[in-house]
Amino acid sequence: MPGGLTLSEHVVHFPTGLHRVLAPAGALPQSAERLDTRAELWPDETRIRVERLNLDAASFRQLERKHTGDGAAIRAEVLEIVRTRGKMHNPETGSGGMLIGTVEEVGPQATLGLAVGDRVATLVSLTLTPLVIEDDLAGWDGRSEQVPAKGYAILFGRSIAARLPNDLPTELSLAVMDVCGAAALTHRVVSTYIAPTVSVIGAAGKSGSLAAASARAAGADKVIGVVPHEGEASLLAAAELVDAVVVADARDPVGLSTAVAAAGGPADVTVVCVDVPGCEGGAILSTAEQGTIVFFSMATSFSAAALGAEGLAADVTMLIGNGYAPGHADNALRLLRDTPGVRRLFEDRLGAERKMES
Amino acid sequence: MPGGLTLSEHVVHFPTGLHRVLAPAGALPQSAERLDTRAELWPDETRIRVERLNLDAASFRQLERKHTGDGAAIRAEVLEIVRTRGKMHNPETGSGGMLIGTVEEVGPQATLGLAVGDRVATLVSLTLTPLVIEDDLAGWDGRSEQVPAKGYAILFGRSIAARLPNDLPTELSLAVMDVCGAAALTHRVVSTYIAPTVSVIGAAGKSGSLAAASARAAGADKVIGVVPHEGEASLLAAAELVDAVVVADARDPVGLSTAVAAAGGPADVTVVCVDVPGCEGGAILSTAEQGTIVFFSMATSFSAAALGAEGLAADVTMLIGNGYAPGHADNALRLLRDTPGVRRLFEDRLGAERKMES
Numbered sequence: 001m002p003g004g005l006t007l008s009e010h011v012v013h014f015p016t017g018l019h020r021v022l023a024p025a026g027a028l029p030q031s032a033e034r035l036d037t038r039a040e041l042w043p044d045e046t047r048i049r050v051e052r053l054n055l056d057a058a059s060f061r062q063l064e065r066k067h068t069g070d071g072a073a074i075r076a077e078v079l080e081i082v083r084t085r086g087k088m089h090n091p092e093t094g095s096g097g098m099l100i101g102t103v104e105e106v107g108p109q110a111t112l113g114l115a116v117g118d119r120v121a122t123l124v125s126l127t128l129t130p131l132v133i134e135d136d137l138a139g140w141d142g143r144s145e146q147v148p149a150k151g152y153a154i155l156f157g158r159s160i161a162a163r164l165p166n167d168l169p170t171e172l173s174l175a176v177m178d179v180c181g182a183a184a185l186t187h188r189v190v191s192t193y194i195a196p197t198v199s200v201i202g203a204a205g206k207s208g209s210l211a212a213a214s215a216r217a218a219g220a221d222k223v224i225g226v227v228p229h230e231g232e233a234s235l236l237a238a239a240e241l242v243d244a245v246v247v248a249d250a251r252d253p254v255g256l257s258t259a260v261a262a263a264g265g266p267a268d269v270t271v272v273c274v275d276v277p278g279c280e281g282g283a284i285l286s287t288a289e290q291g292t293i294v295f296f297s298m299a300t301s302f303s304a305a306a307l308g309a310e311g312l313a314a315d316v317t318m319l320i321g322n323g324y325a326p327g328h329a330d331n332a333l334r335l336l337r338d339t340p341g342v343r344r345l346f347e348d349r350l351g352a353e354r355k356m357e358s
Numbered sequence: 359m360p361g362g363l364t365l366s367e368h369v370v371h372f373p374t375g376l377h378r379v380l381a382p383a384g385a386l387p388q389s390a391e392r393l394d395t396r397a398e399l400w401p402d403e404t405r406i407r408v409e410r411l412n413l414d415a416a417s418f419r420q421l422e423r424k425h426t427g428d429g430a431a432i433r434a435e436v437l438e439i440v441r442t443r444g445k446m447h448n449p450e451t452g453s454g455g456m457l458i459g460t461v462e463e464v465g466p467q468a469t470l471g472l473a474v475g476d477r478v479a480t481l482v483s484l485t486l487t488p489l490v491i492e493d494d495l496a497g498w499d500g501r502s503e504q505v506p507a508k509g510y511a512i513l514f515g516r517s518i519a520a521r522l523p524n525d526l527p528t529e530l531s532l533a534v535m536d537v538c539g540a541a542a543l544t545h546r547v548v549s550t551y552i553a554p555t556v557s558v559i560g561a562a563g564k565s566g567s568l569a570a571a572s573a574r575a576a577g578a579d580k581v582i583g584v585v586p587h588e589g590e591a592s593l594l595a596a597a598e599l600v601d602a603v604v605v606a607d608a609r610d611p612v613g614l615s616t617a618v619a620a621a622g623g624p625a626d627v628t629v630v631c632v633d634v635p636g637c638e639g640g641a642i643l644s645t646a647e648q649g650t651i652v653f654f655s656m657a658t659s660f661s662a663a664a665l666g667a668e669g670l671a672a673d674v675t676m677l678i679g680n681g682y683a684p685g686h687a688d689n690a691l692r693l694l695r696d697t698p699g700v701r702r703l704f705e706d707r708l709g710a711e712r713k714m715e716s
Contacts, residue, residue, distance in 0.1 A: 016643070016670055018612060028611050028639055030669045128669050160671045181668065253386050254376060281386055285374070295660070295678075302653070302660045302678060310539065310681035311388045311486050312374055313518045320653075320660060320676040323668035 013042035015157035020130055022086070029128035029156070035086035037130045037154070043109040044157030048101040048120065050131070053088060053147040054174065056095035060145045063090070071142030078147070082133050089127040096126030097145070098178075099153055100170065112161055121177055122153065123160040123329060130154040162329035173333065175346055179207035180332035181323035182296050183214040186271050187331075189292050189319065190214070195221035199260050199267035199286060201250050202274035203242055204232040207296055209345040211271045212241040213335050224263045226250060228274075235348065239341030250274055256282035272297050280304040281312075289315045296321035371400035373515035378488055380444070387486035387514070393444035395488045395512070401467040402515030406459040406478065408489070411446060411505040412532065414453035418503045421448070429500025436505070440491050447485040454484030455503070456536075457511055458528070470519055479535055480511065481518040481687060488512040520687035531691065533704055537565035538690030539681035540654050541572040544629050545689075547650050547677065548572070553579035554626035557618050557644060559608050559637065561600055562590040565654055566631035567703040570599040571693050573627070582621045584608060586632075593706065597699030608632055614640035630655050638662040639670075647673045654679035 013019045019042060021027055022034040029035060041047055055078075067073035082088050088096050103118045114120060122129060135150035155161055164173050190198055198215040202208040203225030215223050225242035227233050233245045244263040248256045250272075260267060266288040272279055277299040284305070287293050293316055295305065305318050336342050371377045377400060379385055380392040387393060399405055413436075425431035440446050446454050461476045472478060480487060493508035513519055522531050548556055556573040560566040561583030573581050583600035585591050591603045602621040606614045608630075618625060624646040630637055635657040642663070645651050651674055653663065663676050694700050 014612075026610055026612060028643075028669075030666070031639070124669055124671065125665065158671050160668075252384055254372075254384060281389070285386075298661050298664065300660045302658045302663075303656050305660075305678045306656065306680060307483065308388070309678075310518075311386075311482055313482065313516050313682050314680070315683055316680065318678040318680055320663045320667075320678060322664060322672070322674065322676055324671050325673055 013044060013157070015044060017128065017130075017156035017159075020154070020156070029087075030125065033085065035130045037086040037132045039132070039152060041105060041107040041154070043107045044111070045107045046103060046110050046112055046114055046155040046159075046161070047105045048099070048122065048153045048155065048161070049104040050099055050101040050133075050149050050151045050153055052100045053126065053149050054097045054099065055088070055145045055147060056090070056093070056097040056126075057145060059090035059093045059095045059097065062093050069143075074142035075137050075140055078142075079133060079137060082131055087126060087129055087131050094127070096129070098122050098126060098174075099129070099131075100164070100174070101153065104152065110157065112155060112159060114161060114163070119164045120161040121164055121174055122155065123162055123177055124155075160324060165333055167337075168333070171350060172336075172346060175206060175350060176210070176332050176336050177329045179210055180328045181321065181325060182207035182271070182273060183210040183332040183335055184325035184328035185294055185319070185321060186211040186214040186269075187218040188325065189294055190218035190220055190269055193268050195219060196268035197222045197224065197264055197266075198269045198271065199224040199226060199265055200242070200271045200273060201226045201256075201279065201283065202272070203227060204236040204239075204345060205273055206346060206349055208271070208273035209239065209241055209342045210332055210335060211273055211296075213339045213342045215269070215271070216241070217335065220269075222264050224260060224265060224267060226256065226260065235345065239345050241339070241341045250282050251276065251278040253281035253285045257285035260286040267291060269294070272300065275299050277301065278304075280308045284309050284312055284314045284316060287314070287316050292317040292319065294319045294321055371402060371515070373402060375486065375514035375517075378512070378514070387445075388483065391443065393488045395444040395490045397490070397510060399463060399465040399512070401465045402469070403465045404461060404468050404470055404472055404513040404517075404519070405463045406457070406480065406511045406513065406519070407462040408457055408459040408491075408507050408509045408511055410458045411484065411507050412455045412457065413446070413503045413505060414448070414451070414455040414484075415503060417448035417451045417453045417455065420451050427501070432500035433495050433498055437491060437495060440489055445484060445487055445489050452485070454487070456480050456484060456532070457487070457489075458522070458532070459511065462510065468515065470513060470517060472519060472521070477522045478519040479522055479532055480513065481520055481535055482513075518682060523691060525695075526691070529708060530694075530704060533564060533708060534568070534690050534694050535687045537568060538686040539679065539683060540565035540629070540631060541568040541690040541693055542683035542686035543652055543677070543679060544569040544572040544627075545576040546683065547652055548576035548578055548627050551626050553577060555580045555582065555622060555624075556627045556629065557582040557584060557623055557625035558600070558629045558631060559584045559614075559641065560630070560632035561585060562594040562597075562703060563631055564704060564707055566629070567597065567599055567700045568690055568693060569629045569631055569654075571697045571700045573629070574599070575693065578627075580622050582618060582623060582625060584614065584618065593703065597703050599697070599699045608640050609634065609636040611639035611643045615643035618644040625649060627652070630658065633657050635659065636662075638666045642667050642670055642672045642674060645672070645674050650675040650677065652677045652679055
């Protein structure tokens with residue numbers, strides 16, 4: 001709207017962005033077919049000038065396969081998706097990604113704590129973020145998940161964006177923000193026990209290393225890190241994040257629980273950070289009675305966990321890893337700055353990913 | 359073994375029954391292809407003389423469809439499954455059921471608290487229970503989930519069975535035991551809040567009515583019961599289990615959260631007891647910040663819950679409903695005895711089910 005005015009407060013708006021849903025009626029923005037991308041803000045919204053999209057890896061790979069790596073065709077399809085849906089929501093994979101940009105305008109009722117000029121990353125999915133691309137993605141060759149883009153995006157009243165810190169490379173900050181929920185929830189759960197034993201399955205990974213550092217910060221008496229092979233075991237040992245390193249296949253319930261027991265388990269808190277299916281039984285068997293399991297892996301099966309615990313008569317509390325907690329990005333960035341071992345593991349992973357891409 | 363002897367304690371055994379797994383090696387009994395059904399007990403096991411199997415509804419319906427209702431063919435297939443797998447584990451549906459019987463022998467190290475002669479129901483799934491059928495199911499016409507059977511079953515050291523009370527009809531006790539985990543976990547979660555508002559989605563159902571009664575017993579200040587239509591609303595109101603009855607479609611996030619808010623929400627604790635997919639968003643939106651959602655529905659999608667909470671920037675704790683907690687069956691039976699409204703709802707449901715079957 002000219003002059004930076006916002007839409008009248010008399011127009012109904014919802015912190016969840018429901019007023020931006022064009023179809024179908026009653027859907028939330030994430031499940032919507034199409035969003036309203038008008039640039040004018042409702043009073044609690046924030047507009048971001050876009051600098052770059054980070055497509056979700058599953059989404060990019062699907063596009064790559066479909067167009068057999070033809071960059072121009074991939075670019076054309078991304079433009080088509082954004083044009084028709086008003087958001088970068090791959091209809092095949094159901095996934096989106098995130099974006100980086102600069103705050104352009106803040107509605108008078110916005111409560112995200114952002115100011116015009118802040119350089120931010122959005123931590124809600126692109127699948128629910130109204131988006132307009134204005135440069136036809138001219139600066140992108142369609143060959144990488146990193147998409148330079150000119151345009152704008154809208155954040156709702158109830159949304160998540162984090163300021164990018166000046167003291168860290170953008171790529172490193174993004175990698176931390178991507179998994180920052182694991183640190184926050186681990187801290188919260190570990191704090192409810194007195195000097196507990198904590199087992200982190202996949203402790204040498206990004207979310208796993210943050211969870212391990214977070215467990216220690218929250219008062220864990222002993223942190224056990226589980227990794228799949230000796231290579232990761234050395235990396236994890238060198239990072240000095242855990243008291244014991246265990247090499248085990250997380251899909252093998254008896255193998256895993258035996259190994260965790262030998263390292264000082266069963267654990268009062270088990271944090272599952274490996275994205276492979278079939279880890280529910282092992283997590284349950286290696287957790288003490290009255291213990292808690294936090295499942296961060298998107299490969300977790302709800303019914304395998306529920307029926308598995310019942311089948312084992314296991315009195316454990318099982319949490320669905322919620323990627324959001326207030327302040328989660330800032331806390332995770334602080335943890336990375338304060339824990340050299342976490343930073344080293346992240347930088348190793350990012351280096352390996354760059355190498356694989358090149 | 360003759361004379362009621364048990365296998366030597368020198369033979370390795372596991373409370374989880376791993377020693378009974380014949381194939382594949384390393385699997386837990388539930389995921390195993392085939393179990394060892396020998397009648398001799400390892401020291402921590404218990405043998406049950408079987409009186410009746412209750413097949414899981416999904417399993418029975420699959421068999422019924424496959425054999426177009428031919429009872430003899432259904433019976434033959436159940437016998438074949440039990441003979442080849444050593445357990446009633448439908449390979450198509452992955453489900454089992456439970457059984458009723460009388461304790462025949464108790465190993466010297468068993469800790470289930472059972473004595474020879476106790477009439478019990480097993481509360482672990484038939485998918486992990488070694489089972490031998492000795493009468494070719496001669497007393498069953500293959501036309502109902504209720505299967506009169508002669509034979510025996512084995513319970514492991516770490517298992518669950520509950521004595522059937524004398525003061526309640528067997529059918530009623532079984533219905534309570536089937537959902538008793540909902541009462542236990544609801545009680546535990548509600549107790550962690552001070553005078554919370556609790557919303558039970560599907561409050562007129564079996565698990566829902568127990569959860570509502572349990573919430574009140576655990577100190578809820580206000581219990582809101584959500585039902586799908588006016589018919590259930592009247593039943594629920596008459597049962598006097600909740601302070602407010604709300605009619606809403608749990609799959610409609612905005613409709614549900616608006617209705618719950620109008621009844622005194624958002625809820626500090628939301629308990630999801632309806633077995634329909636797509637209730638995650640509504641549960642999240644109708645729960646207060648720092649609130650807890652307990653998902654008991656097997657139709658819950660792990661990723662829809664995890665991504666939904668993140669997409670809504672919702673600071674909520676989400677639990678996978680574990681069907682087991684120590685003492686859960688006895689506690690739920692007590693709740694039914696002490697709460698006439700719960701008992702009435704259960705009896706209504708059982709009556710309706712009988713009517714549908716006849």
